Amino acid sequence: MDGSYLGSPATSQTTMAAAAAAEAAASLKRRSIPSSSSISMLTRFHAGYFRISLALSGQALLWRTLTGDGDGDSSSSSTPMVRSLPSAAFLLLWSLALLALVALAALYAARCLLRFPAVRAEFRHHVAMNYLFAPWISCLLLLQSAPPFLRPAAAPYRLLWWAFSLPILALDVKVYGQWFTRGRKFLSMVANPASLITVIGNLVTARAAAKMGWHEAAVAIFAVGAAHYLVLFVTLYQRFPGSDSLPAVLRPVFFLFFAAPSMASLAWDAIAASFDTCCKMLFFVSLFLFASLVSRPALFRRAMRRFSVAWWAYSFPVTVLALASAEYAQEVRQAAANALMLALAVLSVAVTLALMLFSALRTADLLPHDDPFDCPHLPM
Structure with a gap:
């Protein structure tokens, strides 16, 4: 065939027309469907991002406790410097926590509507499904730290307590039920430190019920959480194959080891109306586990190489430990206890502020393409 035929004007015009038609069709298709970037973002977004609201809600409760704006007399254990903080600072923090929770909930609702297969896959993930408790825990923490009008x-x-507690109880039936009934998900194979969030959900619910004076309901919910905490703690302590399946980037969730007994001490304090011997034992266990983890920085070295949303798992446990130390200091009224409370409170605030700063400066790392919760088999 003659080479001049390939470069003829008619052929060039035909090629250009075909290219223009293809571009117009692609443009029409782009206008008719959601942008791939937004779909990709919803695919990579998951319930683990509620660590942020969990941390901020815990901070709001800590500030309310330390500034003496709570329902009890926790302010008696606070230093004059802490009590002198303006109430506007607490209201600002509480509003920020509420705004973060609403924003994350809206994103997750969009994910449920547009990427439901990813949500279903997340529910079946042995780590990710535990964070389905996190938004409801955040709601209960905000409820307990609400301004005086509530x-x-x-x-x-009470209506809000029911609205936030029923999803936790429903998830309890689903998660705990599949552990001891016949099925494929044996606890020894799926248990991991993130599973402790399920226990914390029960303990936060019990504490909120006790604050309302619902003693029997609080004891019942506390009993469920305590029973499963013992089983989980023993299972994780024996390091079965399932407990070692946690990716290195998620190792900050190991801090939940001392968050659970810390929250248990707070819940029982609300039920018994005093920080009794049982609360003190739980608090001392929390301190021991905290010391055991912070003395092993090599455990978290790989997780700290690059900023990720998993870093937010550091904040909430330290905050709960600081809350427990505040109740302990109020009970014993000793200088050493007050110093410990102040040190843990400062550490909690510093960790949260550092995480907020990192999140503002490293926004590109908040939605990585290699997140352990991703579902790569799903279309983007």
């Missing part, structure tokens, strides 16, 4: 004796408080 008190435990008020009817809206």
Whole structure:
């Protein structure tokens, strides 16, 4: 065939017309469907991002406790410097925590609508599904630290408690039920430190019920959480194959080891109306586990190489430990206990501020393409 035929004007015009038609069709297709970037973002977004709201909600409760704006008399254990903090600072922090929770909930609702297969896959993931408790825990923490217009004796408080507690109880039936009934998900194979979030959900619910004066409900929910905490703790302590399946980037969730007994001490304190011997034992166990983890920085070295949303798992456990130390200091009224409370509170605030700063400066790392919770088999 003659080479001049290939470069003829008619052929060039035909090629250009075909290219223009293809470009127009592609443009029409792009306008008719959601942008691939937004779909990709919803695919990579998961319930693990509620670590952020969990951390901020815990901070709001800590600040309310230390500034003496709570329902009890926790302010007696606070230093004059802490009590002198303006109430506007607490309101600002509480509003920020609420805003973060609402924003994350809206994103997750969009994910449920547009990427439901990814949500279903997340529910079946042995680590990711535990964070489905996190938004409801955040709601209960915000409820307990709410400004004075929302008190435990008020009817809206009780309605909100039911709204936030029922999903946790439903998830309890689902998660705990599949552990001891016949099925494929044996606890020794799926248990991991993130599973402790399920226990924390029960303990936060029990504490909120006790604040309303619902003693029997609080004891019942506490009993469920305590029973499963013992089983989980023994299982994780024996390091079965399932407990070693946690990716290195998620090792900050090991801090949940001392978050659970810390929250248990707070819940029992609310039930018994005093920081009794049982609360003290749980608090001392938390301190021991905290010391055991912070003395092994090599365990978290790989997780600290690059910023990720998993870093937010450091904040909430330290905050709960600081809350427990505040109740302990109020009970014993000793200088050493007050110093410990102040040190843990400062550490908690410093960790949260550092995480907020990293999140603002490293926004590109908040939605990485190699997240352990990703579902790569799903279309983007």
